[in-house]
Amino acid sequence: MLFQRDGGLQVQVRSTIAALRQLQRPALDIVLVDPNHQRLDSFDVIHVFSAINGNNRAVELANELGVPVVLSGLVSPGWNKRTAWRARIAERLTGRLTQWTVQTSYAQTKRALQLAQIVVALGTPEQKSLVDGFKVAPARIRVLPNGIADHFFRADPGLFRAHTGLEGPFVLMVGAISPYKNQQGLVRAMENLALPVVLIGQAQRQHQDYLQRLLASPQVRWLGPLEHHDSLLASAYAAASVLALPSQGEVLPLVVLEALAAGTPVVMTDESALSLPESGFALRQLRWDDLDGLGKAIQSFVAAPPKRDEVRSLVRAFTWQRVALSIADCYQQLCERESADVV
Template sequence: MLFQRDSGLQLQVRSTIAALRQLAVPGLEIELVDTNRQRLDRYDVLHVFSAINGNVRVVELAHELGVPVVLSALLAPGWSRSAGWRAGVAEQLTGRLTRWNVQTSYAQTKRALQLAQLVIAADEAEQDALIDGFKVAPARIHLLPNGVAERFFAADAQAFRRHTGLDGPFVLMAGSIAPYKHQQDLTRMLATPELPVVLLGHARRQHQAYLQGLVAAPNVRWLGQLAHQDPLLASAYAAASVLVLPSQGEAFPLPVLEALATGTPVVMADDSPLHLPGSGFALKQLRWSDTDALRLAIQALVATPPPRAAVSALVQDFAWRRAALKIADCYQLLYQRRQHGAGHAV
């Protein structure tokens, strides 16, 4: 089901493959595995994206076959030591009540993380979640942030302005359109003739009424979903006065990094693991339910925009080439261990 939808996870998989291929590292061949047609033991190293959604079965089989696994955890925020303890208690109770015929998602996620030889965390918050919530040994965790395509660092705002006719300041909300994204209250409070709100994203069938409620507000424009490769997307980020992401529970929101790369400041919910030192002048992380604080932060950034070059500099280390080089190093490390007969030792 992975590619039956198109969102951040699918984008990360495709972008990782493309960036690794562009490196042209001698001897490194990258291929997207079709688990219905191809055996896992034909590969030297397997990279699995996400520790949830049944991926534990892929990791288990690779373990049985002796194929080392790099696992990008992609955990939801909020996994603390206490949360891990509660989930462990729930797993024990579930097992005993069902004679161990039923597993919780926590148990499956934890097993996938335990069997992988190397676990990738996107930032320090996710690294802490792995250690505290799932008891992953720190030595097995590599801190590797997601990548941002080079085109976002060189984005030109004029293409989007010509396309939409928007000449003045505006607020951009990019991503899925759904109630859990909490766009409605904020758009009603923000949208004025002086500060329109532009929505980019797809609304699924069950959320069409929610979308109609959004666009019914004055000065709210919905432009549908732009393909990630569409130059207009990067231009939209560059043209916006501020990107707003008020949704609860964003794991590691790529639109935030992409907007910052174009020089556009961001206001988002504070329960994301994203942490950029020294970014307070351009990245405001506030409680998702505090619409007044979100509104005031947005208006302040619109009134006094930070220097675009300084904003872009916050994410220079996230350029895809740098990320791909570090990922390739992870593959090489596990390949060498396997060649030297280290097996599953870490």
């Protein structure tokens, strides 16, 4: 079901594959596995993206077949010792009540993380969640952030302005239209500010009523979903005064990295694995339901925008090529380890 919808995970998978193939290492042959027609033991290393949604079965099977696994966990930074303790209690209760025929999602996620030889974290907050929440040994964790496509650094606001006719400052939010992403919170925070709110993203059928409530505000303009490679998306980032992302939780949101690459400051949730040193001049992280703080932070960026070149410099090193080099090294380590074990 991975590619039945589009979002940050799908962009991460496609971009990682493309960047790995561009490395042109003779011994590196990257294939997107088709589990209906290919066996996992026909590969030297399996890379699984996301430890949830039943992916534990892929890790378990690879482990049974003796195929080493790299697992990009994409674990919420909300996991800590306390939440893990609660999850383990729920796990034990569920097991006893069902005679251990039913597993919790925590148990499945933990098993996938424990079986993988290398676990990739997108940042230090996720690394801490892996250790505290799932007891992953620190030695098995590699911290490798997502990359940013080059065209976001070169984005031109002119295309967006010409397409929409929207002049002057505005607030942009990019992501699926849903209560979890909290577009409604952004609209409420902006009620006393004379700033348009531009939304880009798809609304699933169950969230159509939510979308209509958003569109009832005269401040809101919705452009619908845009493909990740669409130049209009990059232009929207560059044209915006601020990108807002007050969702209830994120791992390491690509939309934030892309906005910063376009030179646009960001106000976002603090439930995230994103951590950029000395970024306070262009990045504010606050509670997802702090609407007063959200409005004030946006207003401060509009009143005194940071220099776009300085904003871009925060993420200049976030390239898919650099990510691919580190991931390829992980693959090579596992292959060499497997060869040594065979010998």
